[in-house]
Amino acid sequence: MYFTVKPKNRYIEVKAKGNEGIVTFPTFIPGSYVIREMERNIVEINGIRISKNKFYVKDKFSYLIYAASPDQREAISTNDYLFINPPAVFPFQDKSDEYCVELLITWKINTTLKRKGNVFCADNYNEFADSPIEASPNLKLLDVDDNHAVSTIDEINIEKISKIVNIADSIMGIENKGKRYLFHFRRSDKNYGGIEHLNSSAIVIPWEAKEIERIFAHEYFHRLNVKQLIPADLNIDYETETYSELLWFAEGFTDYMSWQIVSRSNVVEPKDVAKGIANSLQTLTFPGSKRMSLAESSRTTWIKYYKRDANFLNSAISYYDGGLALALYVDMELNGKGERIDILFKKLERKYTAEQIFSTIRRLGVDIEDLVYSPAYEIIRTLEDINIVEIIDKGKDYIGFSLDDNKVIFVEDQSPADVAGIFPMDQIISVNGSKLLNFDQENDVYFIREGRIKFTKIFQGKSPGHSVKVKLDKVFPRSEAISEAKVI
Ligand SMILES: [Zn+2]
DSSP states (O other), rough: OOOOOOOSSSSEEEEEEEESEEEEOOOOTTTSOOOOOOGGGGGEEEEOOOSSSSEEEEEEEEEEEEOOOOOOTTEEEETTTTOOOOOGGGOOTTTTEEEEEEEEEOOOESSSSSEEETTEESSHHHHTTOOOOOEEOOOEEEEESEEEEESSOOOOOOOOHHHHHHHHHHOOOOTTTTTTTTEEEEEEESSSSEESSEEEEEEEEEEESTTTHHHHHHHTTEEEEEEEEETTTTOOOOOSSSOOOOOOOIIHHHHHHHHHHHHTTTOOHHHHHHHHHHHHGGGGGGGGGGGGBHHHHHHHTTTGHHHHHHHHHOOOOOOOHHHHHHHHHHHHHHHTTTTHHHHHHSSSSSEEEEHHHHHHHTTOOOOOHHHHHSSSEEEHHHHTTTTTTETTTTTTEEEEEEEEEEEEEEEEETTTHHHTTTTTTTEEEETTTTTTTTOOOOOEEEEEEEEEEEEEEOOOOOOOOOOOOEOOTSSSSTTTOOOOOOOE
16 A cells, blocks of 8 residues: 655645555554554545444545644654654555555654655555654654664663663674664653564653663563564454463563663663662552462453553552563572573574473473462562562551542552542541641541542551562662552
C-alpha cells in the first residue's frame, strides 16, 4: 500500500492507494497489551464501514485521523511536530506487500524506514508497523556512534547513551554491526514510557524524571529480548489479544538487565540502582503476590496489568517487578557458580518457550520452574532465604493504606483501614482532631466520600511488612538501599 500524509494541527490527512477491497485498522499496538481501538480516531473516510475497524474501499481512498496523543505508542500532529507509530495511523490489506509513506512536509524526518527519495518504505506491514516516523523543523539527529543515533527536539546527554549502548551490545553479543538503531526521544509533561521496535525505540519522559538512562537501557535491551529472541507464544495479528505466559521474561528479565546495564556503565549511582530494585521488590509484598504467579500475571496482562486500578496490589502483581525479582535470584545463584545471567541470553533459542528457559537455567544449575508458577511471594521468601532481601517493618505499627496528599489511593486487604471501612478515593479530613494525619493506637477519623462527611474509628495494627531492604553487593557493587515505603 502507498500512503500520502499531510499533517495538520491535531489531524493527519491520508491519501491511500491499495487494492479495492477491505482495509483493516489495528485495534492494538504491538508491545503494549491493551485494546486501544486506534480506529476510533478516524473522523472521515471514503469507504463503507464493515465493522469497527474494517472498511470496504476503492483502490484509492482517503481518510482523516485525529492525532493528538502524547503517548509514544500512538500519534501526534502539531504545527511543528509529528510523531507517528504506524499501526496507530495506517491500515493494512495483504501484510506481505510493500508499504510506503510519503510525507508532504519540508521538515526534517527521522525514521528507520528505507528512504526512496521523499518516500519511506518497508518490505511488509510488520516491518512498517515497527518503524515510527518523527518529523519537525526542530528535529535533530544526534549521533551516538556510527550505528546509533537519537532523534529528538530536546536535549540529551549523548555520552551516557553511548556508555549504555556499548555495555548493552557487549552483553547482547549479537551481530548488529552496520545496522542503524534510532532512539526517538521526547520530553513531556504528560507521559512516561517507552516502546521497543526492532531497529528503534520511542521514549517519552517527563521533564523532571531522573530515571532517563534506565528506560534507554530497557528499550535497547529489547533489541535482543523480544525483538530477536522472541517469546514463542507471542503471536501478533494487530486485532486479537494474544496470551503469553512469558512476559515475566520478556519484560521482567529485560528490566533486570536494564539495571545491570546502567550499573555496569556507571551512569546511575549504585544507591539509586539499589533503591530502584528495592522499590520493585516492595510491590511483591502485598496480598496480590500471594494470589498470583508470574505466569498468571503475564497471561492476564490485558485485563490486569494494563487495567490497573486502586486494588491492583491486592489482586495481582506486575510481571515487570516479579520478573525482575526472579532475574535477581537467577543472577545471584549463577554468580555463586562463577557465572552471570548474561550467559542465558546467549543460550536461548530464537523463539523461546518457558520449558526452554527452565531447561537452559537448569543446565546452569538453577531451577526456577516452581517460582514461575507459584504465587510470586515465594520469590521474595527465596530472596530473604539467601539474605539479599530483608523486610524491615514486619510487626511495626500500621494502618494499611496509602495516601496521595489526603486522598486514599490504596487500602490493603484486611488491614486496620480496611476493617474500619476506608475506601479508595476517600479524602481524609482529620485524624484525632488534627489535619496532620498522624495516627495513634486509636484514631477518630473524619473523611469525605462522594461529597458526604463520614466518621470511622481506626485501631492501629501490625504491619505484614512492606519496607524492603536490599543488599545486592554480589551482582551490583556497593548497592544497598531501602524501598521508599508508601504504606502508612
Ligand atoms: Zn519493555
